[in-house]
Amino acid sequence: MNGFLHDFFDIPSDLQHSWIGLVGLHLREALLPVAAGLLLALPIAQLCIRFRWLYPPVLGITTVLYAVPSLAFFVVLINYTGQTELTVMIPLAVYSLVVLVPAIVDGVRSVPQETLSAATAMGFGPLRRYFQVQLPIAVPAIIAGLRVATVSSISLVSVGMLIGNQGALGNLLHDAQIYNRPELTWNSVITTALLAILVDALLVLVRVLLTPWMPSGTAGRKQAPALKDAAR
Amino acid sequence: MIRIDSVTKRYPDGTVAVDRLSLEIPDRSITVLVGPSGCGKTTTLRMINRMVEPSEGTILLDGEDIQRQPVTTLRRSMGYVIQNAGLFQHRTIVDNIATVPRMLGWGKQKARARAAELMERVGLDAALAKRYPYQLSGGQQQRVGVARALAADPPVLLMDEPFSAVDPVVRKGLQDELLRIQDELGKTIVFVTHDIDEAIKLGTMVAVMRTGGHLAQYAPPAELLSGPADAFVEDFLGGDRGIRRLSFFPSARLELTSDPVIPLDATAEQIAAPDAPYLLVTDADGRPLGWSAPRDLVAGDIRPERLLSHGRPFVPGTDSLRVALDCAVLSPTGWAVAVDTGGRVTGVVSQATIGEAIRSAHAAGRDDEKVAG
Numbered sequence A: 001m002n003g004f005l006h007d008f009f010d011i012p013s014d015l016q017h018s019w020i021g022l023v024g025l026h027l028r029e030a031l032l033p034v035a036a037g038l039l040l041a042l043p044i045a046q047l048c049i050r051f052r053w054l055y056p057p058v059l060g061i062t063t064v065l066y067a068v069p070s071l072a073f074f075v076v077l078i079n080y081t082g083q084t085e086l087t088v089m090i091p092l093a094v095y096s097l098v099v100l101v102p103a104i105v106d107g108v109r110s111v112p113q114e115t116l117s118a119a120t121a122m123g124f125g126p127l128r129r130y131f132q133v134q135l136p137i138a139v140p141a142i143i144a145g146l147r148v149a150t151v152s153s154i155s156l157v158s159v160g161m162l163i164g165n166q167g168a169l170g171n172l173l174h175d176a177q178i179y180n181r182p183e184l185t186w187n188s189v190i191t192t193a194l195l196a197i198l199v200d201a202l203l204v205l206v207r208v209l210l211t212p213w214m215p216s217g218t219a220g221r222k223q224a225p226a227l228k229d230a231a232r
Numbered sequence B: 001m002i003r004i005d006s007v008t009k010r011y012p013d014g015t016v017a018v019d020r021l022s023l024e025i026p027d028r029s030i031t032v033l034v035g036p037s038g039c040g041k042t043t044t045l046r047m048i049n050r051m052v053e054p055s056e057g058t059i060l061l062d063g064e065d066i067q068r069q070p071v072t073t074l075r076r077s078m079g080y081v082i083q084n085a086g087l088f089q090h091r092t093i094v095d096n097i098a099t100v101p102r103m104l105g106w107g108k109q110k111a112r113a114r115a116a117e118l119m120e121r122v123g124l125d126a127a128l129a130k131r132y133p134y135q136l137s138g139g140q141q142q143r144v145g146v147a148r149a150l151a152a153d154p155p156v157l158l159m160d161e162p163f164s165a166v167d168p169v170v171r172k173g174l175q176d177e178l179l180r181i182q183d184e185l186g187k188t189i190v191f192v193t194h195d196i197d198e199a200i201k202l203g204t205m206v207a208v209m210r211t212g213g214h215l216a217q218y219a220p221p222a223e224l225l226s227g228p229a230d231a232f233v234e235d236f237l238g239g240d241r242g243i244r245r246l247s248f249f250p251s252a253r254l255e256l257t258s259d260p261v262i263p264l265d266a267t268a269e270q271i272a273a274p275d276a277p278y279l280l281v282t283d284a285d286g287r288p289l290g291w292s293a294p295r296d297l298v299a300g301d302i303r304p305e306r307l308l309s310h311g312r313p314f315v316p317g318t319d320s321l322r323v324a325l326d327c328a329v330l331s332p333t334g335w336a337v338a339v340d341t342g343g344r345v346t347g348v349v350s351q352a353t354i355g356e357a358i359r360s361a362h363a364a365g366r367d368d369e370k371v372a373g
């Protein structure tokens, strides 16, 4: 047993990282794009809300981009950004946009008309209304989107293995083959799955902390459709 | 005073929601805008705080055009209450109420203290302060809506069908509460409803609007009931407006008689003396026990359980002629029982006497109108 565990965590030296190192790398490559995606998605979503006609084309473009296989993306990007982490992260950021823009738009639009009227009538300007009313009320929908975006991002990082070992935990798959060490495959798969579950749980916790105002019984139900939509 | 001066609102799609409307809304009273759905009530109300800008005409607040001050300043000086309250679901009750004071730059402590004070004023338990809107009933949410609108002590309160989404019992409670608060605070309230009974109950002045944004009649409720301007208003007022109008006549001047009132321990002479078909028996404290024909009463052996019910009594100082008439109609003997606020009988009055009072009140009302006109 000890021997297996030793082998399990014995990361080949060509990866230049310990197991923990790979985990850190994987998280960075997965989460930075989602963070960038969120920063981009907020203003894009706001534009889509402000100018209704903009939403369908934006949705169309992001969906088409989503349909481009990640590998094709990488191949094109290599010409510009080389075999670097950036080449992996740019497509992931784009993918997270596809999930986050609709999540934010739907979330902000779900704010009841009465609430908006009340805010306006109390003398909220448009900016104050956005940041103090619409955005906070959209938090559950935004976090539902973030959950989908991060989980898919964590699993997609592994593909980066194909472009000069930029796949963090995914690189273990490659090494498992060349060194004929199946336990490394297990390591890669299990660790990635655990990371996804942990990060997801963390986001749920953040949601619970940020939204004490949500009826606890309906919290899960309200998000379910958004999640399903986004996962499609 | 709010003065709406031949204001027209044409929406971009061409709908004329309000058509050359002129209205003078007096200070420190409740003015109700009432009318069928789509007649432009909400549009009119929203033009007062500039959530809708008029296409033509002007609105003056204390003599000054409301266009002259910054729109957010104007809105913060006007409380606004809507159907379903429109509370901020992500903020606690106390923070909801403190919204406008906080925007006006009050400190957190002061704003919260003010919120607590208002919760008490609108009849909300202080224990609800830290709750979120979803944890409140519809009626409670509506009270929070009223408290929130009052928070910065604005001189004007705009209310758009604030009580129409709650059940009739809760609605009555909220209406009574509003009248009480208004007695204490004396705001200038513009109140929109499509319920004519609510309009008549709450309004000092009632503006009846008709589809197309026209003003059909603008009058105090009693005048509306006695003299509808046209068939539309008459139809909108609905049936039995004669009876409803009696709500505006006090019952204080009704001529009461205490001849047929006898105590439980009445003597045979006391039973025989009054020349009345029925006698009202009272207990030792003077509270009514019930009616009986004199021949069914035996001196020294009057059994309260054998008496006819005395029905609901009325209080002459507080109740209207309508209540007195209702008591008489519901009484098994046709006589209404008058009591003081302590429930002691002060006399009884027959349907005929009430009818007399109604006729003279109507006559006086017509004279008043002639004088006013």
Ligand SMILES: Nc1ncnc2c1ncn2[C@@H]1O[C@H](COP(=O)(O)OP(=O)(O)OP(=O)(O)O)[C@@H](O)[C@H]1O
Pocket: B011, B012, B013, B015, B016, B017, B036, B037, B038, B039, B040, B041, B042, B043, B044, B194
């Ligand atoms: N933003 C808008 N654009 C176009 N037409 C509108 C708009 N808002 C209201 N209207 C129209 O203006 C008319 C008056 O509307 P308003 O909301 O003032 O009616 P209301 O008296 O408040 O009705 P309700 O009792 O149903 O609330 C209606 O015919 C309505 O369809």
Ligand SMILES: [Mg+2]
Pocket: B041, B042, B043, B160
């Ligand atoms: Mg309306």
